[in-house]
Amino acid sequence: MQAFPHSAYTRDQLYQVFLDWQRSSWQGIQGLRLIEAPEPGPSVGIMAMTHGNEPAGLAALDNLWQHRQQLLAGRVFLMVNNLGAGARYFKEASDLGFTAHFRFVDQDMNRMPEALHCNSYELQRVHELLPVLKQLDRVLDLHSTSAASPPMLIEMDPGQGMLNVASVPVVIRNILPHLRGRALISLCEQAEGDVIECGSHEEPGATSIAQQAAWQLLAQLNMLTDPAHTTQHPRQIYSVYRAVIFPDASYRLRRILHSFEHIPAQTLLAEGDGPPLYTESDSYIIMAPQRLQPVHPGSEFFYLASGPPPAENPFGPQKFKI
Numbered sequence: 001m002q003a004f005p006h007s008a009y010t011r012d013q014l015y016q017v018f019l020d021w022q023r024s025s026w027q028g029i030q031g032l033r034l035i036e037a038p039e040p041g042p043s044v045g046i047m048a049m050t051h052g053n054e055p056a057g058l059a060a061l062d063n064l065w066q067h068r069q070q071l072l073a074g075r076v077f078l079m080v081n082n083l084g085a086g087a088r089y090f091k092e093a094s095d096l097g098f099t100a101h102f103r104f105v106d107q108d109m110n111r112m113p114e115a116l117h118c119n120s121y122e123l124q125r126v127h128e129l130l131p132v133l134k135q136l137d138r139v140l141d142l143h144s145t146s147a148a149s150p151p152m153l154i155e156m157d158p159g160q161g162m163l164n165v166a167s168v169p170v171v172i173r174n175i176l177p178h179l180r181g182r183a184l185i186s187l188c189e190q191a192e193g194d195v196i197e198c199g200s201h202e203e204p205g206a207t208s209i210a211q212q213a214a215w216q217l218l219a220q221l222n223m224l225t226d227p228a229h230t231t232q233h234p235r236q237i238y239s240v241y242r243a244v245i246f247p248d249a250s251y252r253l254r255r256i257l258h259s260f261e262h263i264p265a266q267t268l269l270a271e272g273d274g275p276p277l278y279t280e281s282d283s284y285i286i287m288a289p290q291r292l293q294p295v296h297p298g299s300e301f302f303y304l305a306s307g308p309p310p311a312e313n314p315f316g317p318q319k320f321k322i
Contacts, residue, residue, distance in 0.1 A: 005067055006211040008204065009059045015090045017058040018049075021080040022087070029128055031080040033065060041074025042221055045132065045139040045191070046214050048078075050110050050184055052085020053099035056198045057142030059207035060214035074223045077132055081184065082109050084121050096202045100146060100295040108299065110141075111181025126187065136191040140217050141184060142210045144201045147288045149259035150315050151209045153235070154195035156185065163194045164220065165213045170260075170315065171237045172197075172286060172305070178243035180299060197287075236314065238284055238307040243300040247274050252292045257302065259288040260315035279304060284313070 009017075026032040046064065048057025061078040080086060082104060089102035106120035118124045133139075140163070143154075151168040154175055162171070176183060185193035196213045199206035219226035238260075251272030263269075263283045270277045286303040294301045307313060 004212055004215045009207045014055045014058045017062045031083045033078045035068040035071050035076040037071040037073045039073040041223055042137040043075045043135055045077045045136045047141040048080050049086045050081040051103045052082045052089045053102040054144045056144045056206035056210045060210040063211045110184050133188045136188045139185050139188045139191045139193045141195045143197050144206050145197050145287055146290050147259055148200050151199050152197040156193040160192040163217055165216050167209055167212055169235050171235050173239040175240045178240055238305040240303045240305045242304045244302050257285045257288045261285045262310045
């Protein structure tokens with residue numbers, strides 16, 4: 001069976017892709033390229049680096065640009081969202097095992113406030129991108145995680161058709177109500193949205209997942225050919241019921257947690273100067289942190305979710321290589 005066209009990318013190669021997009025613009029908007037097909041069709045946005053330390057999505061942008069002549073219908077906007085944070089990440093990050101300081105410049109670009117006043121670098125950037133975001137019919141935002149994790153599809157709207165990527169075995173539901181701000185793709189007013197967590201930030205396989213997800217989305221929309229003739233694949237579904245946010249800087253986890261680790265009800269998670277934090281019910285850890293305390297206080301540190309019975313969970317620390 002023929003596979004989707006994809007390539008391996010080193011960090012240096014991703015940096016060159018970033019520099020190419022940094023030098024590019026469309027109608028005066030930096031970091032943006034447009035592919036237009038000869039036939040009419042949807043307007044789709046593929047986003048990379050909404051967080052500056054998440055480079056995997058750059059591989060998808062470059063891959064689609066290299067194969068731009070294969071677009072059958074519609075328009076595809078390829079955008080690097082957080083150019084400022086991305087530049088700092090590539091220039092300044094020396095310890096690639098810990099890059100959280102390069103997630104954003106002033107504020108999390110994926111936690112937008114209700115009022116979009118231009119009082120930060122990220123909000124200025126959002127205003128630059130808004131004319132494009134508002135005309136999209138479908139958008140894919142490519143992310144990655146700090147700790148080792150299987151690739152995950154973050155469900156934005158249960159009522160929309162779900163993106164089907166063979167290498168993404170997990171669906172995370174009900175996360176939007178637990179975010180401290182609006183996800184960036186919520187600003188795409190008329191678009192259906194997809195978010196893929198492609199794996200951990202520096203994992204080489206994350207670039208492959210990003211390329212597959214972008215190609216598959218366009219294939220599902222009949223904008224590219226589907227050489228693999230992809231069929232629906234079974235996926236494990238986890239439903240978030242709580243974001244764990246530490247009340248203040250005194251709180252620390254009792255120990256390092258792992259992605260998709262199963263934690264029984266009433267397990268002590270963290271202690272500080274105030275009341276200790278426990279799990280309300282049997283839970284799975286979603287987007288586990290790498291540290292005992294958050295780098296960005298006041299934001300979601302990780303999530304708790306319900307899921308399959310522990311015996312049927314294929315991604316726990318004993319089953320998923322971390």
